[in-house]
Amino acid sequence: MASFNTLxxxxxxxxxxxxxxxxxxxxxVLELTGGIGKEIILVDDCSQDGSSEAINRYAAQHPDMPLRLLRHAVNQGKGAALHTGIREATGEYVIVQDADLEYDPEEYNLLLKPILKGFADVVYGSRFMGGNPHRILFFWHSIGNKMLTFLSNMFTDLNLTDMETCYKLFRRDIIQGLKLEEKRFGFEPEVTAKVSRVPKVRIYEVGISYYGRTYAEGKKIGWRDGFRAIYCIIKYGLLRG
Incomplete structure (x- = not known):
């Protein structure tokens, strides 16, 4: 059994x-298996709705919570926010969590299982495998996600079912060792391409739930991001660096 102290x-x-x-x-309230501790790093990408103030109020109400807030002075994109948070992480493993309610943190323990059994260095949470609940939303989005995953797999020689998933769990030394460039939604195909080339990396995938949002509920990704993802799959699939 592998062990570590902080996620x-x-x-x-x-x-x-x-x-x-x-x-x-x-x-x-989340309890991680094996008594693993939590380090929560929030990166506010120059929100205009008072997000930082809301986070600071929450932190003041829960002073024992291991929470850090970082802020960008100008909006740079989701990928740039992830770069900042990953760079500042100190836990042995790092997981990405969107600020919305589409993914359930209770399922971190599903992703941790192959890590703790000593099998994995990286674990993806797939919305397209397993018997967990999934909200029924957009047909063409699901087709688009599967096509992007298929195209990504062609370049990486992986057999992922959900490259675009938010839930990606990395050994910290691996993710911090990658030179990441994409500042918007191109993060997903870029990190997948680059992690696939880490020598002897062990990548696993587990099924997770998905509680998707509509655009009226705040979903931000659109068709332009899909074209950018295709560009990134090809670029980082061919670029060996």
Whole structure:
């Protein structure tokens, strides 16, 4: 059995003042298997709705919570926020958590299982495998996600079912050792391409739930991001660096 002390949870934040307390509530009561501790790093990417103020109020109400807030002076994109949070992480492992409510932190323990059994260095949480609940939303989004995953797999020679998933758990030395460039939603295909080339890396995938949002509920990714993802898959699939 592998063991470690702390999981760093990196949360990119952009205009999430209305719901940020809900994800923080879930993280506050979350019990990680094996008594693993939590380091919660929020990166506010120049929100305009008072997200930082909402986070500071929450932190003041829960002073024992291991929470750090970092801020960008100008909006740079989700990927840039992740770069900042990953760089500042100190836990042995790092996981990405969106600030919305589409993914359930209770399922961190599913992703931790192959880590703690000593099998994995990186674990992806797939929305397209397993018997966990999934909200039924957009047909073409699901087709687009599967096509992007298929194209990514062609370049990486992996057999992932969900490259675009938010839930990616990394050994910290691996993720901090990658030179990441994409500042927006290109983070997913870029990090997948680059982690696939880490010598002797062991990548696993587990099924997770998905509680998707509509655009009216605050979903931000759009069709332009899909074209950028295709560009990034090809660019980082061909670029060996």
């Amino acid at each position: 760093s949870i990196v949360i990119p934040v952009y205009n999430e003042a209305r719901t940020i307390h809900e994800i923080l509530d879930r993280l506050r």
